[in-house]
Amino acid sequence: MGKEIHVTRERVEELAKGISRTEEFVRLMTYYRCAIMEIQTKLNVLNAELSLQYDRNPFESIESRLKSPESIVEKMVRRGIPITVEDMEQEMTDIAGIRVICSFQEDLYSLAELLVEQDDVLLLSRKDYIANPKPNGYRSLHLLLDIPIFLYKGKRHMRVEVQFRTIAMDFWASVDHKLKYKKTLRDPEKVVAKLKVCADTLAQMDAEMEEIRRTIDADGDIE
Numbered sequence: 001m002g003k004e005i006h007v008t009r010e011r012v013e014e015l016a017k018g019i020s021r022t023e024e025f026v027r028l029m030t031y032y033r034c035a036i037m038e039i040q041t042k043l044n045v046l047n048a049e050l051s052l053q054y055d056r057n058p059f060e061s062i063e064s065r066l067k068s069p070e071s072i073v074e075k076m077v078r079r080g081i082p083i084t085v086e087d088m089e090q091e092m093t094d095i096a097g098i099r100v101i102c103s104f105q106e107d108l109y110s111l112a113e114l115l116v117e118q119d120d121v122l123l124l125s126r127k128d129y130i131a132n133p134k135p136n137g138y139r140s141l142h143l144l145l146d147i148p149i150f151l152y153k154g155k156r157h158m159r160v161e162v163q164f165r166t167i168a169m170d171f172w173a174s175v176d177h178k179l180k181y182k183k184t185l186r187d188p189e190k191v192v193a194k195l196k197v198c199a200d201t202l203a204q205m206d207a208e209m210e211e212i213r214r215t216i217d218a219d220g221d222i223e
């Protein structure tokens with residue numbers, strides 16, 4: 001990857017406003033929304049089926065998002081990608097995103113595996129930040145999927161990033177994200193170190209909760 005390019009916020013907003021008004025951009029965003037709906041439907045079906053089999057829901061919640069035009073353009077400018085809808089679709093892999101929040105880490109992996117095993121889902125990449133956390137303590141399982149959507153005039157393949165987290169992982173990531181925007185921290189290194197400790201503590205809690213779940217599954221209700 002070449003040197004990153006930086007431009008003013010005003011220039012990013014100007015470029016984003018221009019491209020977001022084009023028919024091609026509006027159509028592409030509609031395709032991404034359809035791809036998100038396809039993945040969400042698959043996950044909801046799995047959740048319903050597995051809840052009957054195991055008498056509990058594999059995931060607690062599911063959220064989706066499309067990157068804003070400003071976020072898309074800012075990243076493209078920074079990476080030196082031409083600001084066109086065609087390059088946007090080819091070069092950007094995180095425009096459409098889904099986040100699945102599970103109670104237990106084991107459910108997270110099982111659900112991800114079942115999703116990828118479906119005939120019309122193609123796994124493009126897998127990044128396991130649970131087995132290999134980021135240096136700051138971030139944990140999550142990231143899948144980049146290719147999913148077909150069926151349109152009036154044929155089929156089109158779209159890419160969707162799906163993140164799987166436990167409740168604890170999502171809580172930590174949410175707090176970390178908010179603190180990144182605090183520009184007046186007097187001792188940012190100390191905050192980063194404390195967040196890393198919190199991440200490790202929550203990971204241990206996830207492991208202990210998993211052990212409790214396994215005990216319940218094996219022995220029945222705990223008195």
